[in-house]
Amino acid sequence: MSQSTPEFNKVLYAPLSEVDPVVQNIIDKETWRQYSGLELIASENLTSRATMEANGSILTNKYSEGLPNARYYGGNEWIDELEVLCRDRALKAFHLDPAIWGVNVQPYSGSTANFAALTALLQPQDRLMGLGLPDGGHLTHGYYTAKKKMTASSIYFQSFPYGLDPSTQLIDYSTLASQARIFKPRLIICGASAYPRDWDYEALRKVADEHGASLMADIAHTSGLVAAQELADPFKYCDVVTTTTHKTLRGPRAGLIFFRKDGEAHKDLEKRVNDAVFPACQGGPHNNTIAGIATTLLQATQPSWKVYAQQVIKNAQALADELVKHGYKLQTGGTDNHLVLWDLRPLKLTGSKVEKIGDLLGITINKNAVSGDASAQVPGGIRIGTAALTSRDMREEDLRTVAGFLHRAVQLALLVQKESGSKLLKDFVRSATVPAEGKVGAQQVTELRREVRAFARRWPVPGITSPIVRPAGIEEDD
DSSP: OOTTOOGGGGGGGSOHHHHOHHHHHHHHHHHHHHHHSEEOOTTOOOOOHHHHHHHTSGGGGOOOOEETTEESSSOOHHHHHHHHHHHHHHHHHTTOOTTTEEEEOOOSSHHHHHHHHHHHHOOTTOEEEEEOGGGTOOGGGTOBOSSOBOSHHHHSSEEEEEOBOTTTOSBOHHHHHHHHHHHOOSEEEEOOSSOOSOOOHHHHHHHHHHTTOEEEEEOTTTHHHHHTTOSOOGGGTOSEEEEESSSTTOOOSOEEEEEEOOSGGGTTHHHHHHHIIIIIIOOSOOHHHHHHHHHHHHHHTSHHHHHHHHHHHHHHHHHHHHHHHTTOEEGGGSOSSSEEEEEOGGGTOOHHHHHHHHHHHTEEOEEEOOTTOSOTTSOSEEEEEOHHHHHTTOOHHHHHHHHHHHHHHHHHHHHHHHHHTSSOHHHHHHHHHSOBTTBOHHHHHHHHHHHHHHHHTTSOOTTOOSOOOOOTTOOOOO
């Protein structure tokens, strides 16, 4: 700001805490929550300070519809350099030959990346097959119910879900192949949001080839582990690979679409994907986010990345092992990746109640369907991931401690459920939070919350550069 800056522009130079203390306070409260709790949602992670700096940069000012060297606005020479750099780093991070693979780094999220990929690969009402949501699939892979088509992937395309073998809870590739002979899909999607095992991409390639279908992998959850070469490589077999950038890849919230460029079958796929992203599905890219992605991808090419990915898996396996020791049922009995899926039905608990208890304790988890659930809306399990706690420096023994907290949380949920005397979630929450004569659930929630809080605050949180002070509006039972 200069001495001649007019009054109406002075606000442009003031810090957030001065311009909007209300929003600043909300950010401070969220910072305190992340510092004081245990983040176990499998689709979340903690990005780096460098990525935050890039994502919060002046690049947010620039509009750049189109592709490098083919923009609809001027002044994009440095944006072009950035986007080309991000593409190059994406191919390098996933060990891809640029003569065979290309990538679009503009999608705003994983969902928009997936719909753009479907737009590129299919015509309206073409047929696709994806893993069913109750078996660990994703909304954008064609999910619908008996009464409603839930997402654009089922509204604009015909979909048929494949599932798990009930005896093993693993992908039933044999039945999938049989179903494909009846359904005749134009596209098969492999990938999941709650599947704790790795994929047989070669088996799915054979099914796709039998019907002249495309094969697309959505590796949103596992892309950081794939980049580290700790899981099977979908790029050997797929035509298109999509991913988010904020889960195990540990970047900002956005998406990527990788596409093959080799061979007659892929001769125009690059153009179809790029046209599907813009102008078909979205407008100008978020250049600040692309900068954050580029920084993240640079981190993913470093030797330390593989060590991080290995630790994520070790932590998940330690957590799973400890829960099994406590006698709990996990889908498939364990994990190959970053997540475990905990089946609560033998305990006669819903995922919703355990999620609520977790919130009260400072343990962030999410309710999730498990194989055999009648409805994904009333799930019988919870999904737990270890990427974020690994980013807070935790290792196997620390995750065993976390498993102990989870064990106590579930036992506490059973007690609260009994004391509430009701099946309703609102009564369950009331019983867990409002002390009542002759009932101990609420008091035990308070006591365990203090333990969880003390444990969580032993660990750093990436991106926090100043001393963490409890903000106004946070009341604690110290």
